[in-house]
Amino acid sequence: MWKRENILQELEQISSTVAGISRTNVYTTPHGYFDQFPTNIMRLVKGDRELHTSLPSKANQQVYAVPGDYFESLPGKILSAIKAKEKDTVWEELNAVSPLLASIPKHNVYQVPEGYFQTLTMSKPRAKAKVISFAKAVRYSVAAAIVSVMAVGGYLLLDNKSEQHTTASEINVPAAVQTLSENEIESYLQDHSTAMEGNATPFYIPDAGFDVKQVIKDLSDEELQEFLKENPAPTQGS
Amino acid sequence: MQLDDRELLQQFKQPALKDQAFTAIVKKYQEKLYWHIRRIVVDHDDANDVLQNMFIKVWNALENFREDSQLYTWLYRIATNECLTFLEQQKRKSAVSFNEVETGLSNKIKADEGFDANRLEWKLQLAIQQLPDKQRIVFNLRYYDEMPYEEMSRVLETSEGALKASYHHAAKKIEDFILNH
Numbered sequence: 001m002w003k004r005e006n007i008l009q010e011l012e013q014i015s016s017t018v019a020g021i022s023r024t025n026v027y028t029t030p031h032g033y034f035d036q037f038p039t040n041i042m043r044l045v046k047g048d049r050e051l052h053t054s055l056p057s058k059a060n061q062q063v064y065a066v067p068g069d070y071f072e073s074l075p076g077k078i079l080s081a082i083k084a085k086e087k088d089t090v091w092e093e094l095n096a097v098s099p100l101l102a103s104i105p106k107h108n109v110y111q112v113p114e115g116y117f118q119t120l121t122m123s124k125p126r127a128k129a130k131v132i133s134f135a136k137a138v139r140y141s142v143a144a145a146i147v148s149v150m151a152v153g154g155y156l157l158l159d160n161k162s163e164q165h166t167t168a169s170e171i172n173v174p175a176a177v178q179t180l181s182e183n184e185i186e187s188y189l190q191d192h193s194t195a196m197e198g199n200a201t202p203f204y205i206p207d208a209g210f211d212v213k214q215v216i217k218d219l220s221d222e223e224l225q226e227f228l229k230e231n232p233a234p235t236q237g238s
Numbered sequence: 239m240q241l242d243d244r245e246l247l248q249q250f251k252q253p254a255l256k257d258q259a260f261t262a263i264v265k266k267y268q269e270k271l272y273w274h275i276r277r278i279v280v281d282h283d284d285a286n287d288v289l290q291n292m293f294i295k296v297w298n299a300l301e302n303f304r305e306d307s308q309l310y311t312w313l314y315r316i317a318t319n320e321c322l323t324f325l326e327q328q329k330r331k332s333a334v335s336f337n338e339v340e341t342g343l344s345n346k347i348k349a350d351e352g353f354d355a356n357r358l359e360w361k362l363q364l365a366i367q368q369l370p371d372k373q374r375i376v377f378n379l380r381y382y383d384e385m386p387y388e389e390m391s392r393v394l395e396t397s398e399g400a401l402k403a404s405y406h407h408a409a410k411k412i413e414d415f416i417l418n419h
């Protein structure tokens with residue numbers, strides 16, 4: 001081992017108090033501990049080596065065992081633990097904000113009819129909405145406006161003359177529009193063309209959000225012609 | 239007659255003499271290493287666990303031991319690292335701070351059947367447990383094992399200057415503790 005150094009002399013220079021304390025060993029060991037230790041450690045290392053040499057030849061063969069349903073129940077246990085943690089977090093947060101609220105039991109006070117969820121069925125999906133061209137939509141809107149104006153006008157005219165009158169809300173506007181001919185609508189638009197002229201824009205046309213030129217660049221001339229035929233541009237006053 | 243380390247290592251490499259050589263190494267160093275460990279972990283059962291783990295590691299690694307360092311230096315290094323690992327595990331297991339681990343070690347000293355609060359030797363043990371891990375190990379290696387700084391430098395892989403400073407600080411802290419308790 002190493003050459004003995006004068007430890008006490010060195011310590012005396014640092015602290016005479018500490019150097020003055022006896023270096024007696026105050027700890028004890030069980031009787032015969034050091035006599036038995038070499039045998040014990042040999043047994044341990046031999047056991048360790050025997051364990052290594054008795055390992056199955058196939059490296060991937062599992063030597064450990066787990067309880068029968070360990071892997072089946074593991075996902076559920078993990079989820080429960082996560083949920084419990086989340087629940088605790090939510091409760092802790094609420095408790096910090098309002099201890100009063102946190103103290104109120106979170107029981108559901110609402111009820112549903114018995115068997116509601118068992119008998120709950122999905123409602124029939126809605127039919128696909130009919131696509132109406134913009135020009136047609138303008139016409140229908142204008143027609144609806146005409147009928148509304150007529151109805152309000154009629155109401156104002158007849159209001160003082162008749163106790164039995166029909167309110168605007170009682171008029172079935174779509175049905176009334178259906179009774180109007182194209183000529184009647186066009187005639188009305190000609191008489192009330194100012195609304196469609198100049199900078200006055202009766203309808204808000206949202207920004208398409210894309211470059212029209214870019215979109216139609218791949219369309220053939222035939223396709224464009226066909227589209228324009230089906231969707232003629234509204235002429236002034238129509 | 240006790241064989242020197244070089245001869246024991248040669249024997250360990252021969253299958254027929256391996257067990258015998260290892261037993262001789264254990265017998266030769268067990269007490270010094272035990273007390274080195276015991277002064278760090280305090281409790282006998284803990285010291286026994288650490289010592290056993292340490293020798294199992296030695297058994298597995300001794301065949302590849304390079305003789306460019308002394309066997310006892312290597313053994314002390316493994317023992318010290320095992321102690322530090324043990325203390326780290328204790329901290330993690332109980333999720334307590336370093337100070338609480340120190341308090342735990344002090345409580346273990348007080349729980350020792352031979353503990354006598356009036357004896358300076360026991361007070362010294364309490365004072366040593368107040369030190370940070372590294373300072374405690376340096377103080378023990380110097381004060382009890384009388385290890386030269388040069389050897390200690392190989393065991394702890396720290397410069398001799400740093401070790402001398404650590405020992406100085408440790409002795410001063412111990413003095414303060416003894417004078418104030």
